[in-house]
Amino acid sequence: MTVALNVTxxxxxxxxxxxxxxxxxxxxxxGLHGLIGPNGAGKTTLFNLLTxxxxxxxxxxxxxDQRIDGKKPSQIAAxxxxxxxxxxxxxxxxxxxxxxxxAAGLRTKSGLFRTLFRTxxxxxxxxxxxxxxxxxxDVLEITHRKDEQAKGLPYGDQRRLEIARALATEPRVxxxxxxxxxxxxxxxxxxxxxxxxxxxxxGISILLIEHDMGLVMDxxxxxxxxxxxxxxxxxxxxxxxxxxxxxxxxxxxPDESVAVADDALPAAT
Amino acid sequence: xxxxxxxxxxxxxSVAGAVGSSLAPFALALGxxxxxxxxxxxxxxxxxxxxxxxxxxxxxxxxxxxxVNGYAGQFSIGHAGFMLVGGYAAVWLTFYGSVLWxxxxxxxxxxxxxxxxxxxxxxxxxxxxxxxxxLLVGLPSLRLRGDYLxxxxxxxxxxxxxxxxxxxxxxxSIAAIKGRSMAELANNLxxxxxxxxxxxxxxxxxVYVFAFVLxxxxxxxxYSSKGRALLAVRENEIAAEAMGVDTTRSKxxxxxxxxxxxxxxxxxxxxxxxxxxPKELGFQKSIDLVIIVVIGGMGSITGIVxxxxxxxxxxxxxxxxxDYRMIAYALALIVVMILRPQGIMGVKELWETTWWRRRxxxxxxxxxxxxx
Numbered sequence: 100m101t102v103a104l105n106v107t108x109x110x111x112x113x114x115x116x117x118x119x120x121x122x123x124x125x126x127x128x129x130g131l132h133g134l135i136g137p138n139g140a141g142k143t144t145l146f147n148l149l150t151x152x153x154x155x156x157x158x159x160x161x162x163x164d165q166r167i168d169g170k171k172p173s174q175i176a177a178x179x180x181x182x183x184x185x186x187x188x189x190x191x192x193x194x195x196x197x198x199x200x201x202a203a204g205l206r207t208k209s210g211l212f213r214t215l216f217r218t219x220x221x222x223x224x225x226x227x228x229x230x231x232x233x234x235x236x237d238v239l240e241i242t243h244r245k246d247e248q249a250k251g252l253p254y255g256d257q258r259r260l261e262i263a264r265a266l267a268t269e270p271r272v273x274x275x276x277x278x279x280x281x282x283x284x285x286x287x288x289x290x291x292x293x294x295x296x297x298x299x300x301x302g303i304s305i306l307l308i309e310h311d312m313g314l315v316m317d318x319x320x321x322x323x324x325x326x327x328x329x330x331x332x333x334x335x336x337x338x339x340x341x342x343x344x345x346x347x348x349x350x351x352x353p354d355e356s357v358a359v360a361d362d363a364l365p366a367a368t
Numbered sequence: 369x370x371x372x373x374x375x376x377x378x379x380x381x382s383v384a385g386a387v388g389s390s391l392a393p394f395a396l397a398l399g400x401x402x403x404x405x406x407x408x409x410x411x412x413x414x415x416x417x418x419x420x421x422x423x424x425x426x427x428x429x430x431x432x433x434x435x436v437n438g439y440a441g442q443f444s445i446g447h448a449g450f451m452l453v454g455g456y457a458a459v460w461l462t463f464y465g466s467v468l469w470x471x472x473x474x475x476x477x478x479x480x481x482x483x484x485x486x487x488x489x490x491x492x493x494x495x496x497x498x499x500x501x502x503l504l505v506g507l508p509s510l511r512l513r514g515d516y517l518x519x520x521x522x523x524x525x526x527x528x529x530x531x532x533x534x535x536x537x538x539x540x541s542i543a544a545i546k547g548r549s550m551a552e553l554a555n556n557l558x559x560x561x562x563x564x565x566x567x568x569x570x571x572x573x574x575v576y577v578f579a580f581v582l583x584x585x586x587x588x589x590x591y592s593s594k595g596r597a598l599l600a601v602r603e604n605e606i607a608a609e610a611m612g613v614d615t616t617r618s619k620x621x622x623x624x625x626x627x628x629x630x631x632x633x634x635x636x637x638x639x640x641x642x643x644x645x646p647k648e649l650g651f652q653k654s655i656d657l658v659i660i661v662v663i664g665g666m667g668s669i670t671g672i673v674x675x676x677x678x679x680x681x682x683x684x685x686x687x688x689x690x691d692y693r694m695i696a697y698a699l700a701l702i703v704v705m706i707l708r709p710q711g712i713m714g715v716k717e718l719w720e721t722t723w724w725r726r727r728x729x730x731x732x733x734x735x736x737x738x739x740x
Binding site: 150152171172173174176177181182184188189190191192193197200201202203204205206207208209210211214215216217218219220221222223224225226227228230231234235238264265267268269300301 | 369370371372373375376377379380381383386389390585588589592593594595596597599600602603604606607608609610611612613614615621625715
């Protein structure tokens with residue numbers, strides 16, 4: 100098994116608060132992998148570390164065989180890491196297709212001179228990114244909205260556009276930050292099918308943050324659980340569901356006095 | 369799904385076609401400039417020719433500022449500073465060059481004669497010097513955002529203006545200039561009096577060549593990956609960076625590009641006025657340019673043309689109200705901002721508005737009916 104993303108002993112503190120403590124992860128090439136934890140566990144902070152928004156205090160992060168910690172987010176994106184944002188960050192005034200084309204622009208080589216003189220190479224590159232962007236909109240099923248302004252899209256389509264845009268950078272590893280948050284049951288079902296199809300279709304590994312436990316348990320091969328920046332469990336979905344540490348993190352420690360009080364209540368059926 | 373670079377080879381246009389479509393807009397720009405000079409200029413008379421000159425210069429300046437303030441969303445209020453540096457480099461070259469190499473202070477006549485070539489060279493030099501300053505200011509300061517960047521650019525504009533006023537006296541007689549070298553004269557830029565007796569090479573042709581070429585270039589920039597990267601920086605810097613846009617580099621490139629054309633704008637301005645006075649190119653001038661961009665629509669190329677036309681022509685039209693002119697002008701600005709806070713065009717181009725599309729579809733329908 101080759102490793103797409105290798106995180107070793109990464110820590111980050113904001114002042115006295117340890118946001119992430121010696122986190123390690125070996126993300127295999129291909130497949131869907133879950134990252135869960137209660138609110139404030141440090142999941143999004145971890146994404147920000149992986150994509151270069153924050154620099155880790157200690158530890159190392161490798162994407163394939165390249166070390167990426169300490170690099171700028173744009174350099175990390177160029178090396179093959181893409182992400183979506185929990186609080187959607189589209190280029191609001193730009194059209195849907197231009198959002199995707201902007202990201203695809205990462206894979207063009209034309210500089211300012213070629214752009215201003217529209218050399219054959221520049222023309223070919225612009226055609227190529229338009230072609231690929233249209234295909235991506237097709238995969239994400241938002242082709243009918245291609246000329247609309249991104250900020251005017253319905254919520255579900257904005258999330259789809261975020262994924263299309265991330266895929267346009269031609270990543271090896273894709274980080275999805277709560278892709279189904281705020282969606283209804285039908286939308287979630289569609290999105291689940293879509294996310295499941297991505298690893299094989301694009302040859303990428305996906306690391307998924309999601310609060311919808313049903314979804315995570317269903318589609319992820321393995322799950323990492325963190326709480327207060329510390330990894331508390333890792334393994335197959337079934338193992339995670341029965342892990343006492345995970346149950347404790349989500350539901351709290353069983354309290355004797357509460358348990359007694361519970362017993363005193365009539366059984367809820 | 370095939371990566372972008374694997375598709376490129378198959379999508380290459382034929383070389384002949386590509387060269388044609390690459391150069392055709394420049395040829396068109398040249399042709400239109402000739403039309404401006406030879407047809408429209410004589411037709412509208414001297415007063416309006418002068419106004420058209422000012423409109424063209426405003427297009428060069430505001431069109432380039434738009435790349436920074438409109439596309440990249442950075443708030444620069446030091447554009448007149450770049451104009452001034454470019455202007456100084458240009459007048460130094462034409463005035464002293466003319467005296468030292470051709471022995472005259474007067475404009476040398478002849479279409480593309482040595483005088484006009486010298487002027488062309490001075491415009492390019494002005495652009496290069498200004499873009500060098502753009503790089504100098506841009507590199508350290510473009511990590512700053514919003515108000516902070518505005519303050520740095522403001523400071524730059526003021527520093528350039530004050531330094532200009534501190535330069536040495538300009539020797540005006542041919543005898544005083546002869547025997548000195550261009551390099552020795554580099555500090556003799558007129559000081560607080562300004563640089564005068566600049567040969568008046570600027571014509572409608574030269575102004576509109578630069579204006580139309582600039583419009584072609586900013587159009588190409590806007591509808592390309594480089595331009596979209598700038599727009600992405602404006603829309604959401606964090607997302608832009610995550611999508612592989614080197615935001616600092618993009619901003620510096622925008623700054624250098626804008627400074628280049630500001631320098632050219634300064635050069636044609638100085639050769640039109642016949643002088644370069646640092647007091648004229650201070651903070652107020654920068655603000656005037658920002659107003660054109662804001663009124664026209666941040667990021668809109670057609671908006672800039674409309675904004676530049678309105679803001680140059682309006683004060684002229686109000687001239688008959690003499691004393692109340694600036695009040696009327698200011699009121700007009702306030703009204704526009706209340707009615708259309710996003711500027712006249714917003715971020716859109718004329719051909720992207722529903723108004724235009726409706727007109728166009730009505731036109732095609734009319735044509736179709738006529739054919740039947």
